[in-house]
Amino acid sequence: MSNEKIAKVVLGTDGPLVGVQGFGAMGISEFYGETDEAGARATLDAALDVGVTLFDTADAYGQGANEEFLAPFVKAHRDEITLATKFALVRKADDPSYRGIANDRAYIRAAVERSLRRLDVDVIDLYYMHRRDPAVPFEESVGAMAELIREGKVKHLGLSEVTGAELREAHAVHPISALQSEWSLFSRDVEKSAVGAAADLGVALVPYSPLGRGFLTGAFTDASADLSGGDFRRFQPRFTGENAKRNADLLEPVRAIAEAHGASLGQIALAWVHQRSQEHGLTVVPIPGTRKAERVRENAAATRITLSPAELEQLEPIAGQVAGDRYPDMSSTSAARE
Numbered sequence: 001m002s003n004e005k006i007a008k009v010v011l012g013t014d015g016p017l018v019g020v021q022g023f024g025a026m027g028i029s030e031f032y033g034e035t036d037e038a039g040a041r042a043t044l045d046a047a048l049d050v051g052v053t054l055f056d057t058a059d060a061y062g063q064g065a066n067e068e069f070l071a072p073f074v075k076a077h078r079d080e081i082t083l084a085t086k087f088a089l090v091r092k093a094d095d096p097s098y099r100g101i102a103n104d105r106a107y108i109r110a111a112v113e114r115s116l117r118r119l120d121v122d123v124i125d126l127y128y129m130h131r132r133d134p135a136v137p138f139e140e141s142v143g144a145m146a147e148l149i150r151e152g153k154v155k156h157l158g159l160s161e162v163t164g165a166e167l168r169e170a171h172a173v174h175p176i177s178a179l180q181s182e183w184s185l186f187s188r189d190v191e192k193s194a195v196g197a198a199a200d201l202g203v204a205l206v207p208y209s210p211l212g213r214g215f216l217t218g219a220f221t222d223a224s225a226d227l228s229g230g231d232f233r234r235f236q237p238r239f240t241g242e243n244a245k246r247n248a249d250l251l252e253p254v255r256a257i258a259e260a261h262g263a264s265l266g267q268i269a270l271a272w273v274h275q276r277s278q279e280h281g282l283t284v285v286p287i288p289g290t291r292k293a294e295r296v297r298e299n300a301a302a303t304r305i306t307l308s309p310a311e312l313e314q315l316e317p318i319a320g321q322v323a324g325d326r327y328p329d330m331s332s333t334s335a336a337r338e
């Protein structure tokens with residue numbers, strides 16, 4: 001695998017300069033099975049080595065454990081990386097499946113202090129609202145986030161899973177640098193309105209789960225049979241039972257294109273997400289997650305693959321044929337509000 005560094009892009013009109021592919025740290029602490037800590041630390045080092053600079057976490061991942069896990073890495077490389085974290089998803093220690101959403105000013109002000117402490121930093125480079133509570137106006141939530149910029153606790157703002165109309169409304173309160181939403185060969189809700197709004201406003205798209213939580217790599221088919229008991233994907237409708245079997249068949253054109261390029265399925269899935277940038281005229285910085293150093297290198301190499309118009313055409317119908325939702329409960333996603 002080449003040691004060449006990935007390209008750099010500016011995240012949003014006023015945002016930081018970052019590697020065109022970021023790193024999602026979530027799976028290191030929760031959701032996708034067991035992690036070996038030494039392997040995960042080697043993975044972070046490998047990411048930096050190939051030019052990944054945007055490291056993504058959230059206060060909700062592992063209920064704070066993921067931020068704490070990242071802290072020593074952040075300390076060792078503070079000036080080389082862009083550190084992104086999120087607030088808004090409220091968890092309960094005694095009920096791992098519980099998810100509340102909090103967007104009010106008092107919550108945001110307390111949440112940022114907890115994240116700064118766990119990450120052991122003075123400032124967060126990119127602070128996202130993880131989920132939107134439509135009962136709280138953006139004047140209050142984004143207003144409170146903007147206060148954090150004025151106070152020097154945060155440098156740039158991001159949102160996750162908002163509609164195009166919501167992005168425009170929030171951006172009018174304070175410029176938003178990045179929108180982090182699910183975007184992959186299997187998940188294209190975001191194209192309904194958010195991508196167009198982001199392109200108009202100069203907001204960068206940060207696609208999460210660009211490998212379809214691993215499904216697009218062909219690593220598993222039926223999550224209920226192939227993955228261990230606590231794995232979150234066992235509860236996602238599209239990854240279990242008949243849906244999973246049908247969805248696995250949708251990978252056939254991805255497999256054929258991968259063979260033609262001498263690439264892996266995952267690399268073709270990532271190349272497709274990167275090429276959304278030209279298709280839609282905006283900056284796109286996907287954040288695939290892995291616990292394995294060799295996979296970081298494989299994923300980074302996908303930034304150098306270009307799919308032909310004919311190949312893109314073959315991949316075009318896939319998302320429309322996927323059986324099953326992206327979440328067991330879609331109520332907090334942008335799709336539920338448009």
Ligand SMILES: NC(=O)c1ccc[n+]([C@@H]2O[C@H](COP(=O)([O-])OP(=O)(O)OC[C@H]3O[C@@H](n4cnc5c(N)ncnc54)[C@H](OP(=O)(O)O)[C@@H]3O)[C@@H](O)[C@H]2O)c1
Binds near residue numbers: 025056181211296
């Ligand atoms: N804003 C939000 O609401 C939200 C929601 C979900 C995720 N996120 C963020 O987005 C990041 C990425 O999303 P994600 O982790 O859900 O999904 P993803 O990046 O689409 O897929 C991660 C899965 O793919 C596997 N994988 C990675 N590279 C691989 C390769 N080259 N070959 C085979 N398998 C590979 C990983 O397994 P191994 O670890 O075993 O390699 C892991 O199980 C997260 O870490 C998180 O930071 C945000």
